[in-house]
Amino acid sequence: MSRGKPASVVTTGHAHALYVHGKSPVHRLPPECKVAALLVFVIAVVATPPRAVWAFGLYAAIAAAVLAVSGVPRRVVARRAVVEIPFLLFAVMLPFLGPPPDVAVGPMELSTVGLWAAWSIVAKGTLGVLASIALTATTEVTDILEGLDRLRVPRVFTDIAGFMVRYLDVILGEQRRMRVAMLSRGYDPRWWWQARALAASAGSLFIRSYERGERVFFAMTARGYQGHMPRFAREEAGARSWVLALALPTLAAAVALATATWLETPR
Amino acid sequence: MTTPALEVVDLCYRYPDGTEVLRDVGFHIHPGERVSLLGPNGAGKTTLVLHLNGIIEPDSGTVRVAGLPVVPEHLMEVRRRTGVVFQDPDDQLFMPTVWKDVAFGPANYGLEGEALAARVGAALESVGMTEVAQRPPHHLSLGQRRRVAVATVLAMEPEILVLDEPTSNLDPASRRELATVLTGLDITMLMVTHDLPYALELCPRSLVINDGRIVADGSTADLLADAELMAANRLELPLGFDPRVVVPRAG
Amino acid sequence: MHIPDGFINGATSAGAAVVAAGAVGAALRKSGQELQRRMVPMAGLVAAFIFALQMLNFPVAAGTSGHLLGGALAAVLLGPSMGLLAVTVVVVLQALVFADGGISALGLNVLNMAVVTSLVGWGAFIGSMAILRKRTSSVVVASFVAAAISVIASSIAFAFEYAIGGQGGAPVGTVFTAVAGVHTLIGLGEGLITAATVAAVLVVRPDLVFGARRYELETSIQVSRRGAVAGFVASGLAAAVLLVVFVAPFANPNPDGLESTAEQEGFIDTAADNSVGGPLAGYGVTGIDSATVGTVLAGVVGVLLTFLVGLLVFRLFSRVDQSRLDRSPGPP
Numbered sequence: 138m139s140r141g142k143p144a145s146v147v148t149t150g151h152a153h154a155l156y157v158h159g160k161s162p163v164h165r166l167p168p169e170c171k172v173a174a175l176l177v178f179v180i181a182v183v184a185t186p187p188r189a190v191w192a193f194g195l196y197a198a199i200a201a202a203v204l205a206v207s208g209v210p211r212r213v214v215a216r217r218a219v220v221e222i223p224f225l226l227f228a229v230m231l232p233f234l235g236p237p238p239d240v241a242v243g244p245m246e247l248s249t250v251g252l253w254a255a256w257s258i259v260a261k262g263t264l265g266v267l268a269s270i271a272l273t274a275t276t277e278v279t280d281i282l283e284g285l286d287r288l289r290v291p292r293v294f295t296d297i298a299g300f301m302v303r304y305l306d307v308i309l310g311e312q313r314r315m316r317v318a319m320l321s322r323g324y325d326p327r328w329w330w331q332a333r334a335l336a337a338s339a340g341s342l343f344i345r346s347y348e349r350g351e352r353v354f355f356a357m358t359a360r361g362y363q364g365h366m367p368r369f370a371r372e373e374a375g376a377r378s379w380v381l382a383l384a385l386p387t388l389a390a391a392v393a394l395a396t397a398t399w400l401e402t403p404r
Numbered sequence: 405m406t407t408p409a410l411e412v413v414d415l416c417y418r419y420p421d422g423t424e425v426l427r428d429v430g431f432h433i434h435p436g437e438r439v440s441l442l443g444p445n446g447a448g449k450t451t452l453v454l455h456l457n458g459i460i461e462p463d464s465g466t467v468r469v470a471g472l473p474v475v476p477e478h479l480m481e482v483r484r485r486t487g488v489v490f491q492d493p494d495d496q497l498f499m500p501t502v503w504k505d506v507a508f509g510p511a512n513y514g515l516e517g518e519a520l521a522a523r524v525g526a527a528l529e530s531v532g533m534t535e536v537a538q539r540p541p542h543h544l545s546l547g548q549r550r551r552v553a554v555a556t557v558l559a560m561e562p563e564i565l566v567l568d569e570p571t572s573n574l575d576p577a578s579r580r581e582l583a584t585v586l587t588g589l590d591i592t593m594l595m596v597t598h599d600l601p602y603a604l605e606l607c608p609r610s611l612v613i614n615d616g617r618i619v620a621d622g623s624t625a626d627l628l629a630d631a632e633l634m635a636a637n638r639l640e641l642p643l644g645f646d647p648r649v650v651v652p653r654a655g
Numbered sequence: 656m657h658i659p660d661g662f663i664n665g666a667t668s669a670g671a672a673v674v675a676a677g678a679v680g681a682a683l684r685k686s687g688q689e690l691q692r693r694m695v696p697m698a699g700l701v702a703a704f705i706f707a708l709q710m711l712n713f714p715v716a717a718g719t720s721g722h723l724l725g726g727a728l729a730a731v732l733l734g735p736s737m738g739l740l741a742v743t744v745v746v747v748l749q750a751l752v753f754a755d756g757g758i759s760a761l762g763l764n765v766l767n768m769a770v771v772t773s774l775v776g777w778g779a780f781i782g783s784m785a786i787l788r789k790r791t792s793s794v795v796v797a798s799f800v801a802a803a804i805s806v807i808a809s810s811i812a813f814a815f816e817y818a819i820g821g822q823g824g825a826p827v828g829t830v831f832t833a834v835a836g837v838h839t840l841i842g843l844g845e846g847l848i849t850a851a852t853v854a855a856v857l858v859v860r861p862d863l864v865f866g867a868r869r870y871e872l873e874t875s876i877q878v879s880r881r882g883a884v885a886g887f888v889a890s891g892l893a894a895a896v897l898l899v900v901f902v903a904p905f906a907n908p909n910p911d912g913l914e915s916t917a918e919q920e921g922f923i924d925t926a927a928d929n930s931v932g933g934p935l936a937g938y939g940v941t942g943i944d945s946a947t948v949g950t951v952l953a954g955v956v957g958v959l960l961t962f963l964v965g966l967l968v969f970r971l972f973s974r975v976d977q978s979r980l981d982r983s984p985g986p987p
Contacts, residue, residue: 183759224659261661269754297744300699340855356496361512
C-alpha cells in the first residue's frame with residue numbers, strides 16, 4: 138500500500154473527523170476559552186425553566202450565530218446532530234405517557250406535563266448538542282485536551298485522555314483489519330447470539346491494540362516523552378480572547394438567572 | 405582514540421519467558437561511520453535496537469552513547485543522542501500534523517518559539533519534506549512518512565541515527581529517494597536491514613548477528629562476497645546481484 | 656445510557672455531581688502514587704477500548720439506548736481507582752467531544768457509568784474471588800460476575816435518579832422496567848466480553864491484569880466446572896435479588912418508598928392514582944398484585960438468562976487450554 142490510512146469515519150465519530158478545518162474567529166480562539174464558554178452556556182440553558190420559551194429562542198439564536206461565524210457547513214452540523222435522535226424519540230413519547238390533566242391536540246389527548254417535559258428535553262438537549270458541535274468542529278481534540286489542562290483539570294485526566302485518543306486510532310484500525318480478515322473468511326457476525334465470536338475477538342483486539350500501542354509508546358519515549366504532551370509555545374489566552382468567548386454565554390447566563398428567579402419552575 | 409559514538413559491551417538479555425535473545429553482544433561504532441546490522445528474522449536485531457536508547461534494560465552488559473552510559477539517570481539525554489527510527493512509521497507519527505510530529509522531540513527537551521521552529525524547519529528540509537509540514541501524516545505516502553519519521557528524529561540532533569528496516573515495503577523510487585536523503589546527511593548511522601544491496605550501497609561496514617551473537621564484523625563488500633558466511637546466516641542476495649561488481653556509494 | 660441535558664432536574668444533577676466528584680477525587684489521590692502513574696498508558700488503552708465497545712448500541716423501548724459500560728473491565732485490569740478514572744475520562748470526553756450525554760448531566764453520567772460500575776464491579780470481583788479457588792480461571796469467572804452485576808447496579812442508579820428528579824412525566828415503572836430489563840441482557844453480554852478480554856490478556860500478559868496480581872494464582876486457564884457453575888449461580892442470584900428489591904416499589908401503583916418521594920416532589924400527579932400507565936397495568940388481575948407478578952417475572956427471567964449465558968461462557972472457556980497459549984512474542 139502506498140497511500141496512508143483511509144480517512145474513513147467510523148460510527149459516531151473518529152476523533153479527526155470531527156474537526157472541520159477553518160480560520161474563523163471561533164477557530165482561532167484558544168481552546169480553554171471555548172471549553173469554558175461551552176460550560177457556561179450549557180449550564181445556563183439547563184437552569185432555565187422550560188416555560189420561558191422566549192429564552193430558548195435567544196439561546197438558539199446565540200448557537201446559530203456562533204455556528205454561522207465558525208463557517209461550519211449546515212449539513213455537517215445536521216449530520217452531527219443526529220446523535221440526539223434517541224432521546225428525541227423518548228421525548229416524543231412523553232405526552233402520550235404523562236399523567237393528566239390532558240389537553241386536546243387534534244384527535245389526541247396529550248398530557249400537559251408530558252408536553253412541557255418533552256419540550257424541555259428537546260430544547261435543552263438540542264442546544265447542548267449544538268454547543269458541543271461548535272466546540273468540536275472548531276477545535277482539534279488534542280487542543281481541547283490542552284485547553285482542559287490549562288483549566289487546571291488534574292494532569293492524570295488529560296494524560297489518560299491523551300493516550301485514549303491516540304489508542305482509539307490504533308484500536309479502530311486494528312478492529313477494521315480484524316473485521317476484514319473475518320469477512321474474508323466468510324464470517325459476518327451481526328447478531329446477539331453470535332456473541333461467542335465477538336467475545337473472542339474482543340480479547341484478541343485488546344491484545345493487538347496493546348502491543349501496537351506499546352510500540353507507539355516506545356516511539357514516544359524514544360523522543361523524550363515524559364507523561365504529558367509538550368506545550369508548543371502557545372501563549373496564554375489574553376483577556377481579549379476570554380471576553381470574546383464568554384460574552385454570549387454570559388448573556389445566556391444572565392437570562393437564565395432572570396427567568397429562574399422571576400418565574401415559577403413548573404413541575 | 406576518539407570516543408566511540410556507540411559502544412556495546414557483553415550485552416545479554418532474555419525475554420520474560422526465559423528465551424535467550426542476546427548473548428554477549430559487543431561492538432563499537434566510531435563517529436562518522438555508517439554500519440549496517442544484518443541477520444535473519446528472530447536474530448535479535450530489533451531487541452538490540454531497543455537497548456540502545458534504554459527502552460529495554462539488559463540482564464548484563466553495558467551500552468554507551470558518545471561515552472554516556474545507558475542507565476536510568478541518563479535516559480533523557482541518551483534518547484536525544486540515539487535517534488531511533490522504528491520500522492513502522494505509523495508507530496512514530498502520532499500528532500495531527502507533520503510539523504507537530506517533528507516538533508514533538510525537541511519540544512520535550514525544552515525548545516520553544518523561534519528556536520523550535522528553526523529546528524523543525526532544518527529537519528524537514530534535510531529530508532526534503534518542507535512542503536508537507538501542515539498536512540496530517542496519514543495523508544502521506546509510505547515513502548514520505550518514512551522520511552518524515554527520519555526528520556522527527558533528526559530534529560533532536562542525535563549523535564547516531566539508528567534505522568530499523570528503513571526500506572521495507574517501499575517502492576523502488578521511494579527507496580532511491582530515501583537513499584539520497586540518507587547519503588546527504590552528515591551523521592553516524594546504524595542501519596538494521598534485510599535489504600542487502602541497500603546495505604552495500606550505503607554502509608561500508610556491516611555487522612552480522614545470528615542467534616543473539618555477533619558472528620561477523622567487516623567490510624560489507626567482503627561479507628556479501630563470502631558465500632559460506634551468507635548461507636550459514638540465512639542471508640541471501642537477490643537473484644543476479646553480484647556484490648563484487650557493484651560499486652558502493654561514497655560513505 | 657447517556658443522560659442528555661434537561662432529562663433530570665438540576666437539583667438531582669447537582670447532587671449526583673457532588674457524589675461523583677467526591678469519588679473521582681478519592682481516586683485521584685490514590686492515583687498520585689508512582690506505581691499508579693505508570694499505568695497511565697494502559698489506562699488510556701482501556702479507556703479507548705471501552706469507548707470503542709460503547710459504540711455498540713442497543714435500542715431501549717423507552718427511546719433511550721443502552722450500551723456496554725466497561726467499568727468492571729476497567730476495575731479488573733487497572734484496579735478500582737485507576738479504573739474509575741479511565742471510565743470517567745471516557746464519559747467526560749463523550750460529553751464534551753461527541754455530544755453523547757449532556758454536559759449538565761455529567762455528574763449523573765459519571766456516577767452511573769464510571770463510579771458505580773467500577774466500584775460495584777470491583778466489589779463483586781473481590782467477593783467472587785473470595786469464594787472461588789485461587790486459579791487464573793477464577794479471575795475470568797469473577798470478571799464475568801463483576802461485569803454483569805455492575806451493569807445492573809448502574810441501571811438501578813439511573814432509575815433511582817429518574818425517580819427523584821426525572822423531568823419526564825412518564826411513570827417511573829415504565830422507564831425502569833424498560834431500562835432495567837434491557838440492561839440485564841446487556842449485563843450478560845458485558846459479562847461475556849469482559850471475561851473474554853480478561854482471559855485473552857491473562858493468557859498472553861498476565862502482568863497486565865491488576866485483579867490477578869492481588870492473588871497467588873495457580874496458572875490454569877481451564878475453567879473448572881464447579882467454579883463456573885458457582886460463578887453463574889452467584890451472578891444469577893445477585894441479579895434476581897437486585898431486581899426483586901428494586902422493582903417492587905416502582906411497579907406498585909399504590910406506592911411507598913421511592914415513588915412516594917417522587918410524588919412529594921410533585922413529579923407524579925397524585926390524582927393519577929391507579930391510572931398511572933405503564934406495561935404492568937395490563938397485568939392487573941383481580942386479587943393478584945401487579946407488582947408481585949412483575950417482580951417474580953423479572954426475577955425468573957433474569958436467573959434463566961444468566962444460567963443460559965453462563966453455560967455459553969463455560970463452553971467458550973473450557974476449550975482454552977494450556978496448549979493453545981501463545982508464547983509471549985517479544986520484539987523480533
